[in-house]
Amino acid sequence: MRISQRGLYALQALTVLAQHPAGVVKIKDIAAEEDLPEKFLEAILLDLKRARIVDSLRGANGGYQLKRPAKKISLGEVIRRIDGPLAPFEDAESLRRRVNDDPKHRPLFRILLDVRDATAKILDHTSLSDLCCSRN
Numbered sequence: 180m181r182i183s184q185r186g187l188y189a190l191q192a193l194t195v196l197a198q199h200p201a202g203v204v205k206i207k208d209i210a211a212e213e214d215l216p217e218k219f220l221e222a223i224l225l226d227l228k229r230a231r232i233v234d235s236l237r238g239a240n241g242g243y244q245l246k247r248p249a250k251k252i253s254l255g256e257v258i259r260r261i262d263g264p265l266a267p268f269e270d271a272e273s274l275r276r277r278v279n280d281d282p283k284h285r286p287l288f289r290i291l292l293d294v295r296d297a298t299a300k301i302l303d304h305t306s307l308s309d310l311c312c313s314r315n
Contacts, residue, residue: 248308278292
């Protein structure tokens with residue numbers, strides 16, 4: 180698993196939104212607070228909107244907000260949406276098939292699957308709310 184710059188920016192932007200649970204935050208304010216490129220951030224937030232992680236409001240008082248409470252959005256969900264599977268290569272199902280179908284390399288694929296499963300366990304059990312609390 181590799182978290183891209185895009186994935187890192189998504190997590191940074193979402194932590195800002197998680198810190199404003201009752202309000203809407205403008206893209207320019209998120210970009211300024213986290214020192215992120217505004218145009219790149221627009222594309223990321225649009226992708227997160229399609230994933231139903233954030234909502235947008237138009238107009239002078241518009242911006243973005245979390246669609247669900249921060250405690251119900253896991254880091255694993257966000258990373259999978261932005262960067263794809265959490266496995267070191269391929270996805271979990273492909274690794275499971277390799278473990279079962281390739282006896283010669285079974286130990287290797289088993290370890291890669293274990294790495295994927297440990298990573299998923301941590302990321303899927305860590306919410307944006309957890310991340311915001313540990314920032315301070």
